[in-house]
Amino acid sequence: MTLPSLPVRLDGGELAIATEGLEKRYGPDILALAGLALQVPAGSVYVLAGPNGAGKSTAMKVLLDLVRADRGTAHVCGLRTTADPARVRAHIGYVPEVVETAYGWLTAGAFLAHHAAFYGAWDGGYARELCRRQAVPLHLKVKSLSKGALRRLALVTALAHHPPVLLLDEPTDGLDPLAREDFAALLVDHMTESPTTVLWSTHHVHEADPMADHVGVIAGGRLVLQAPRDLLTTRLRRYRAQVPAAWLGAPGLNGDVLVRESAGREIAWTVWGEEREVAERLQAAGAVVREAVPLSLEDATLALLRAGRAG
Amino acid sequence: MLIDLDLSDVRPLYQQIVDEVRRAVALGDLGPEEPLPSVRALAMRLRVNPNTVQQAYRELERAGVVYSRRGQGTFAARPDGTDQRALLLRDVAERALKDARRFGFTPHDLAGAVVRAAETEVYDDPSTGA
Numbered sequence A: 001m002t003l004p005s006l007p008v009r010l011d012g013g014e015l016a017i018a019t020e021g022l023e024k025r026y027g028p029d030i031l032a033l034a035g036l037a038l039q040v041p042a043g044s045v046y047v048l049a050g051p052n053g054a055g056k057s058t059a060m061k062v063l064l065d066l067v068r069a070d071r072g073t074a075h076v077c078g079l080r081t082t083a084d085p086a087r088v089r090a091h092i093g094y095v096p097e098v099v100e101t102a103y104g105w106l107t108a109g110a111f112l113a114h115h116a117a118f119y120g121a122w123d124g125g126y127a128r129e130l131c132r133r134q135a136v137p138l139h140l141k142v143k144s145l146s147k148g149a150l151r152r153l154a155l156v157t158a159l160a161h162h163p164p165v166l167l168l169d170e171p172t173d174g175l176d177p178l179a180r181e182d183f184a185a186l187l188v189d190h191m192t193e194s195p196t197t198v199l200w201s202t203h204h205v206h207e208a209d210p211m212a213d214h215v216g217v218i219a220g221g222r223l224v225l226q227a228p229r230d231l232l233t234t235r236l237r238r239y240r241a242q243v244p245a246a247w248l249g250a251p252g253l254n255g256d257v258l259v260r261e262s263a264g265r266e267i268a269w270t271v272w273g274e275e276r277e278v279a280e281r282l283q284a285a286g287a288v289v290r291e292a293v294p295l296s297l298e299d300a301t302l303a304l305l306r307a308g309r310a311g
Numbered sequence B: 001m002l003i004d005l006d007l008s009d010v011r012p013l014y015q016q017i018v019d020e021v022r023r024a025v026a027l028g029d030l031g032p033e034e035p036l037p038s039v040r041a042l043a044m045r046l047r048v049n050p051n052t053v054q055q056a057y058r059e060l061e062r063a064g065v066v067y068s069r070r071g072q073g074t075f076a077a078r079p080d081g082t083d084q085r086a087l088l089l090r091d092v093a094e095r096a097l098k099d100a101r102r103f104g105f106t107p108h109d110l111a112g113a114v115v116r117a118a119e120t121e122v123y124d125d126p127s128t129g130a
Helices: A056-063 A085-090 A110-114 A126-131 A148-161 A175-193 A205-211 A229-235 A251-256 A275-284 A297-310 B013-027 B038-045 B050-063 B084-100 B107-124
Strands: A015-026 A028-038 A040-041 A045-049 A071-076 A092-095 A165-169 A199-204 A215-217 A224-227 A238-242 A257-263 A266-272 A286-293 B066-069 B075-076
Touching: A015 A045, A015 A148, A028 A056, A028 A071, A028 B050, A040 A224, A045 A205, A045 A297, A056 A071, A056 A165, A056 A199, A056 A275, A071 B050, A092 A126, A092 A148, A110 A175, A110 B013, A126 A175, A148 A165, A148 A175, A148 A205, A148 A215, A148 B107, A175 A205, A175 B038, A175 B050, A199 A205, A199 B050, A205 B013, A215 A229, A215 B013, A224 A229, A224 A297, A229 A251, A229 A286, A238 A275, A238 A297, A251 A266, A251 A275, A275 A286, A286 B084, A286 B107, B013 B084, B038 B107, B050 B075
Parallel strands: A045 A199, A045 A215, A092 A165, A165 A199
Antiparallel strands: A015 A028, A015 A040, A015 A071, A215 A224, A238 A266, A238 A286, A257 A266, B066 B075
């Protein structure tokens, strides 16, 4: 199956994060990034969805200059990441995949104070206020915090210098549903006060769905799709249709079909395209279209990844 | 006014917020000059992107359903003669029509079916004692 011509660029507006042709190889066998061209519009919540090992964490580490790419360029807020890494990092808040626990013996309050030393723009009053509003007990030792409270503390640590760009690397992995809700609440709380561009990587796409303005689906170190969230709703649909016996198929459609499922005379296609046009092409080929529904972000991601693997 | 969202709905989230506010105005749950929740409060409650709530409020303001007072928030507008209930009913009808077309029915089929379904519904309604 060939992959339909899916949108992979978000040129046009102001970009908070822009990479071109990023390549990173770990040893001879692992190509973590294979020409990644990430474009995160300023002010957007951009959900980077993909399986483990797709290159999400490596991409973030390149933005922070914790990892150097073999090839390609990366810019954050217009600054080249390799030119002045310290200045670039001052523009970024980062919640890593694994929250460091080396400071377990510190109280949460002391942990914040420790981080304050690294940032000129650190707003201690704001950090304490966020902790109070979002139930992070400052008097407790870091090691005795619940998993959820520890992640919220990590997020407060990332937000306290009011960075224009926030990088979240699988921030809710391993949290229970209530703790995930609390994490989202803290993020929304901050965003209403400080406009922030968020790059949020996750393989639990459904929980980022209500926050997403833009979506990038990544596999094998490159983007399968990069588009506004609403475009996915309007362009990617699952069509269920009844077809005559010994049906020959809809030849005009092949290039845009991501997934095809069939049971007897009922067939379902997940197709990228204008709904009316797709339905007309199906009907012209003799199929009777029963419904055309948009996919959840999670199902859309799965369909795109499946098609990417087959292509 | 209670605003609920459905992530599996075909409408984008901002559109769902727009529709919920219009519904509240049409039903009188949100009277003229009454305040809407702040962008912050609504985004927090729905756990959605504040941009989405802002987009919905902008759209409502453009449509004349609400207006904003600088520094004070967003308020329901005085009725401008537009029949909000009629607009809502039109939306309901358009959604049903779209659904009907998907299943290969004509508007005439749908109108007839609605009348027949309503007749049956009356017999099922416990308030009529039937």
